[in-house]
Amino acid sequence: EDQVTQSPEALRLQEGESSSLNCSYTVSGLRGLFWYRQDPGKGPEFLFTLYSAGEEKEKERLKATLTKKESFLHITAPKPEDSATYLCAVQGVKAAGNKLTFGGGTRVLVKP
Amino acid sequence: NAGVTQTPKFQVLKTGQSMTLQCAQDMNHEYMSWYRQDPGMGLRLIHYSVGAGITDQGEVPNGYNVSRSTTEDFPLRLLSAAPSQTSVYFCASKHRFGYNSPLHFGNGTRLTVT
Numbered sequence: 001e002d003q004v005t006q007s008p009e010a011l012r013l014q015e016g017e018s019s020s021l022n023c024s025y026t027v028s029g030l031r032g033l034f035w036y037r038q039d040p041g042k043g044p045e046f047l048f049t050l051y052s053a054g055e056e057k058e059k060e061r062l063k064a065t066l067t068k069k070e071s072f073l074h075i076t077a078p079k080p081e082d083s084a085t086y087l088c089a090v091q092g093v094k095a096a097g098n099k100l101t102f103g104g105g106t107r108v109l110v111k112p
Numbered sequence: 113n114a115g116v117t118q119t120p121k122f123q124v125l126k127t128g129q130s131m132t133l134q135c136a137q138d139m140n141h142e143y144m145s146w147y148r149q150d151p152g153m154g155l156r157l158i159h160y161s162v163g164a165g166i167t168d169q170g171e172v173p174n175g176y177n178v179s180r181s182t183t184e185d186f187p188l189r190l191l192s193a194a195p196s197q198t199s200v201y202f203c204a205s206k207h208r209f210g211y212n213s214p215l216h217f218g219n220g221t222r223l224t225v226t
Contacts, residue, residue, distance in 0.1 A: 034215075041219070041220075042220070046214040087154075097157060098209055099171060104153075105154070
């Protein structure tokens with residue numbers, strides 16, 4: 001069964017203080033690893049898809065990387081508007097119904 | 113494009129009552145799905161549909177029914193609500209079943225069953 005664990009559960013940062021979020025996963029065969037951002041009272045908003053180890057993707061202050069066991073979301077020089085919960089999810093090749101298996105998320109608070 | 117639209121945003125039910133959560137998408141996506149989000153449990157797949165007229169069960173289907181009469185709409189029905197169904201429900205869609213394209217989520221319905 002596919003599993004995803006995210007750490008830390010919560011992260012408090014000062015504006016400009018760079019940090020990384022971890023997503024550890026086990027999957028029978030990886031079809032894709034997805035990062036989402038979720039604001040309070042809203043649905044998850046798609047950020048990145050990674051398909052194979054060594055792949056990296058960037059968007060503004062966010063950079064996602066992938067190894068065979070983990071993915072990292074690096075936040076460089078964060079701003080208060082980067083405060084949100086970040087969700088990691090995997091889709092395995094054997095996932096019934098194209099199910100995404102989600103981690104519990106990392107709540108990020110960036111203080112000015 | 114409105115994307116994925118869910119109604120209502122909030123709902124309170126008493127045990128045993130029934131209701132339908134509405135979901136509509138305007139992106140011509142073939143694949144639609146329902147997830148529930150609970151603290152400490154992550155998002156879990158309830159039901160999904162790969163096209164009009166075709167639905168199937170996900171990870172936690174008990175207590176829920178779905179139908180897909182059009183490409184745009186995918187309602188979720190609770191026939192007899194239970195307190196264990198208190199959750200936030202998200203509808204999500206993507207272009208096609210089997211593709212690695214990302215899911216697009218609605219803004220959710222927060223349901224409380226007393």
